[in-house]
Amino acid sequence: DVKVTQSSRYLVKRTGEKVFLECVQDMDHENMFWYRQDPGLGLRLIYFSYDVKMKEKGDIPEGYSVSREKKERFSLILESASTNQTSMYLCASGPFDRGFNQPQHFGDGTRLSIL
Amino acid sequence: AQTVTQSQPEMSVQEAETVTLSCTYDTSESNYYLFWYKQPPSRQMILVIRQEAYKQQNATENRFSVNFQKAAKSFSLKISDSQLGDTAMYFCAFMKPYPPTGANSKLTFGKGITLSVRP
Numbered sequence: 372d373v374k375v376t377q378s379s380r381y382l383v384k385r386t387g388e389k390v391f392l393e394c395v396q397d398m399d400h401e402n403m404f405w406y407r408q409d410p411g412l413g414l415r416l417i418y419f420s421y422d423v424k425m426k427e428k429g430d431i432p433e434g435y436s437v438s439r440e441k442k443e444r445f446s447l448i449l450e451s452a453s454t455n456q457t458s459m460y461l462c463a464s465g466p467f468d469r470g471f472n473q474p475q476h477f478g479d480g481t482r483l484s485i486l
Numbered sequence: 487a488q489t490v491t492q493s494q495p496e497m498s499v500q501e502a503e504t505v506t507l508s509c510t511y512d513t514s515e516s517n518y519y520l521f522w523y524k525q526p527p528s529r530q531m532i533l534v535i536r537q538e539a540y541k542q543q544n545a546t547e548n549r550f551s552v553n554f555q556k557a558a559k560s561f562s563l564k565i566s567d568s569q570l571g572d573t574a575m576y577f578c579a580f581m582k583p584y585p586p587t588g589a590n591s592k593l594t595f596g597k598g599i600t601l602s603v604r605p
Contacts, residue, residue, distance in 0.1 A: 413597035474521055477531040
């Protein structure tokens with residue numbers, strides 16, 4: 372089974388801190404994604420990556436950056452955390468299968484609170 | 487840009503009955519993929535079922551089936567013989583078909599619907 376592991380289930384940080392959320396997948400997937408989930412808004416894509424060192428902005432990239440130095444690891448960085456970034460963050464991965472896009476596999480999520 | 491609409495925020499169904507969750511989408515693409523994902527309370531999001539737009543036959547996975555109406559851009563999920571374990575948030579999602587860029591591998595999600603199965 373595909374395993375997508377997020378480093379923390381719950382995280383509490385303070386306004387202005389630099390926050391790192393880590394995600395690791397064990398299936399050699401090319402594609403990795405970071406979503407934010409908020410009540411009434413569903414899942415919104417922050418950033419994604421389809422190769423090492425490659426990244427593309429999603430729908431709501433402001434206030435975030437990402438890093439993908441190794442294929443299995445995709446990090447989300449909040450440069451200077453703000454209270455409006457309190458949310459559930461979901462990481463996902465998926466293969467880059469020519470001819471048919473495969474569904475994504477999700478981690479358990481990190482519930483981040485910014486005080 | 488694609489949009490996915492789930493207009494019902496909540497639904498409730500009696501155990502063993504059938505329930506249908508609605509989803510509509512908007513796209514100018516002719517070929518694409520549609521998915522239903524399930525997120526149980528405090529648990530991981532998992533894929534329930536998927537449909538390829540160029541296939542006319544509706545997808546089925548055990549008690550889960552879809553009613554895919556391409557012309558109407560509608561993609562509803564039917565859950566038969568509802569079980570308590572079906573209680574979850576359900577998300578409809580859209581994905582463009584693969585071209586030679588990874589950018590099209592991203593999913594566009596609806597806002598989700600909370601389904602409660604009553605014993």
